[in-house]
Amino acid sequence: MAIHVLGIRHHGPGSARHVKEYLEKIKPDIVLVEGPPEADNILEWVGHEHLNPPVAILAYQPDSPHKAVFYPFAEFSPEWQAILYARRNKIPVKFMDLPTVHKFELKNEPPSHSATVKEEPPVINSMSLPFTPEARAVKRNPLACLAAAAGFHDEEAWWEHMFEYRQDQQQVFEAIIEGIHALRTELDLPYDREEQLREAHMRKIIRQAEKEMYTEIAVVCGAWHAPALAHMPKAKDDNDLLKGLSKVKIATTWVPWTYNRLSFDSGYGAGINSPGWYEHNWRYPTDDGTRWMSRVARLFREQQKDISVAHVLEAVRLSTALTALRELPRPGLEELNEATLSVLCNGEDIMMQLINNELIVSDKIGAVPSDIPRPPLQTDIEKQQKRLRLPQTADYKDYVLDLRKETDLDRSILLHRMELLDIKWGQRYGVTGKGTFKEQWRLQWDPELSIDIIEKGSLGNTVEEAANRYVKQEALTATSLKAVCTLLESAIPAELGTAIDVLVRQINNLAAATGDVMQLMTVIPGLVQTSRYGNVRRTDAGMIEGIITGMITRICISLPSACVAVAEDAATELLELVYNMNDAILILQDTSLTEEWQDTLFRIAGTDSTSPVIGGYATRLLTDHRRISGDELVRAFSFAMSSSSPPATAAAWLEGFLKGSGTLLLVDNDLWAVVYNWMQQLSEDTFKQLLPLLRRTFSSFSKAERRKLGEKAKNGTTGANGINAISDTDFDSIRAQKGIPVVMQMLGIKQI
Known part of the structure; x- marks a missing residue:
């Protein structure tokens, strides 16, 4: 009976090659591999034509899917080659690491004195080394000492040249055991409880294989554990150590993996710096x-x-x-x-x-067979990905969807549903051009999305069912009108019929119960934008119009009183809400609602106690709606800018009136004259006090508007064409009559 301990580096091409050659040489009758024993039942899939690495074993708690761990494998992983050898030669293969059922519970245990990790740096005998490696490097990777002994400053480079690039595997595993044993003996390194338990369980599985009368036992483990398995203590010591460990229920499956996630930069503890280079080295070792x-x-x-x-x-x-x-x-x-x-x-x-x-x-991604057991929700997602030709890719891929096309519309629905479920496969981007019939998505598959899918699997067996149930749960527990309206905005493009009905009822209930007009105004623009989907999507967005109509009526009743006696900060916030509200009214193009809104603006503009900035903007909107013009507009403007009004009040009213554009001052000389005269009568001190407010007002204009207004101010009270306006008292009628004969002659008209 012989036990062959093969210490390897996880995901090392040279280690994989040495393991493969060694197994072919000794021909073991059982192979034991470092890995989760719960996954023994899915090892039968290794060697399947559609299970293409990189792949990973996903182990998770069914009742708490966020507690999960991945065990990745690449084609050049020594563990993968060992399992593949056993499957091809029809010999038993088992995982021997500490079961995941215990590992999850160990994370929740309070630390004991015996398991406390030592913080002191290891003591290194510098006399025996060409140079002394940093203590932190040794603590992170003890192989730094062996690398230093060989004259290497980088332990990764030393391992690669000594083992991964090595063509001859003769006595390589004996050398690894000897070197690691020396490190574990000489260096005073942290040795926590979980590591002790892992090695104790590995030895337990080896002893069990011996009891089952296997004569050639091949053990493939990380190099650091090799001496602990080659020189085993008494079985009683290990059994005592493993007693009383807590257990939880664990499920396992295969999932695709990527080289990006296999790299050390991804945060993977056993990661490597260059998966693509290692694959090249595996395929072309010479x-x-x-x-x-x-x-x-x-x-x-x-x-x-x-x-x-x-x-x-x-x-x-x-x-x-x-x-x-x-x-x-x-x-x-x-x-x-x-x-x-x-x-x-x-x-x-x-x-x-x-x-x-x-x-x-590299951005390589693996694949798993479609008939591997997996959660129903994941099966449905993969089925729809295949039907809609949306493959899982490790690198991002951009899609511009035309919602007028059936396939693109179905793609959009799937992506919106997964976005609702917080399965972040796609990210939306803005699309140039007008209309609502286009969407741009950037898709990039992350293997960890499998955990999110499993977690949401409790909501339903299909994406539609899970999304409907998730939205209904969120709607019924939400107390904010804005939160429910945001859910509705997401549910409409996801075409969640049953959830939309619940959301509509909830919005009606919350809107009827709230007296906060600002909260109602906050959600109106989003609802109006949502109603536009009815023009492109199959969903009947007309069901929202009744809600919008009722909410706008409530707003029109309550808004005038809400604009009275408002502090400056609140007035600025309310001004933005009025701005967005007006845009929403214009989008709806409903005559009755437009008239109702304009009447509300009249009441706001005509109330003396209305906040000046809001009163000025209400007057401006009435001008844009062509409800005020000509002399009536000049009178309103003159009244607000008269010397009887405090300068700060007049300046705030002007800021509201000019919000967004100063074109009116360029084309209407009467309004310009009112502003010009108001500015003229300000004292120097008052002007300095108002200057920041005026600067803020005019800074929102375009460069062209600011330039033309500056030219107009430079010329005084001027017309739109930049020529000085002339009053009736300055008109010289005698001089004008002298030009009439010349003009008539040019026009070919005979004088009488």
Whole structure:
């Protein structure tokens, strides 16, 4: 009976190659792999033609899906190759790590004194090393000491050159056990309870395999655990350690994974820096850099950058020379990158980011068979993704949807429903042009969306059912009218019929119960925009029009009194609401509602106690609606800007009247004259006090408007054409009569 402990690096191509060759050599009758034992029942899918790595095992609590963990695998992962070997040779394969049922509960346990992690940095004997690595680096990765002993400043580079690029696997696993055993013995490193439990459970599974009379037991584990499994203590010690552990229910399934999520930068603890490069190294272990440089050249040519064969050859030569200077066995990624930067990029590192994204990391995504057991909601989503031709991609992809087309409309409905469920697959962007028949979405699949899908699976077995139930639950518990209206805005494009009925009733109830006119005005613009979907979508948005009509009536009744005795900050907020309300009325194009709104503006503008800025804006809106013009407008303007009004009040009224545009002052000389005369009668001190307010008023105008108003102010009381206006008393009739004969002669009219 023999136990073969193979210490590896997770997701290392060289480790995977050594494991594969070693297993083919010893021909074990059982393979034990570091991983969650709950997933033993889904290992049968490994080797399936449609299970293509990168993939991950998702382990989660069905009653609390946010408690979940992923176990990723790439084609070059040693664990994947070990499982694949066992499946192809029809021998048993099992996971042996501490069950996830215990790990979840360990997170909730209070820390004990025995499990406290030591904060002191490890003591390193610098006399035996060419240089002393940083204590923090050793604490993070103890292999830094072995790397320092070999003359490497970077432990990652040392491991790659010693193990991942190594072609001969002879005694490599014995060397790993010996080296890691020395580190664990000599270094005073933190050793927490979970790590002890994990190794105790691994040894327990190995002993169980021995009891089952397996003679050649292959154990594939992380290199750090190898000595603990090769030199096992008494079984009683491990059993005592594992007693009394709490348990929870766990479910497992396979999900697609991406190289982006496999990288260390994604936050994955066992991640690697270069998944794309590792895949290349797995497929072409003897590549001297020529194949890699050819891929870089192809990528640059796709970006319209001129790269010749001579560039590639020179880059390969330079990487080989760097390898020789550094006394390395073969070119690594660092040498190839330096050669690429010097030869292909001419020293400019901007293109290196492209190489990193496309080749070194890559955006590859895996696939799982459609018949793998999974939650019903996830099955429905994948079915609709396939029907609507919306594939899951690791890199983002943009879609511009024309809602007049059946397929694009169905795509939009699916994306809106998933957005409602907070499954963030797509992000909406603004579309240029007029109309409501287009949407732009950017889609990017994240493997962690699987957790969100499982979590929302309790709401229903289909996207439509889950979205309907989610919206109804939110609507019935909401106490804010704005929150319910926001839900309605989202439910209309998602075509959630039953949920919309509930939302409409809830809005009616909340609107009838509230006396806050500002709250009603806040939700009206959104409801009006929502009603427009009836022109493009299949949903009957006319059901909202009754709500809008009733709410506008309530607003028109209450608004005039709400504009009286308002503080400056509240007046500014109310002014924006009136502005948005007027736009909503214009969009509706309902004659009766428009007249009702205009009558309300008359009452606001005609009340002396109305906030000046709101009264001025109400007058301006009546002018835009052509309800006030000519002499009536001049009288209203003159009254508000008269010397009897306090300067600050007049300035606030002017700010409201000119909100958004100063064109009226350019085309109406009478209004300009009123403002001009008002400004003339201000004292210097009063003018200085009002200057910030006036500056704020005119700063909202366009540059062209400000320029023309400045020219007009420079010329005094002028007409729209910039020529000084002339009063009747300055008219010279005798001089004008002298020009009449000349004009009549030019027109060919005979004088009598």
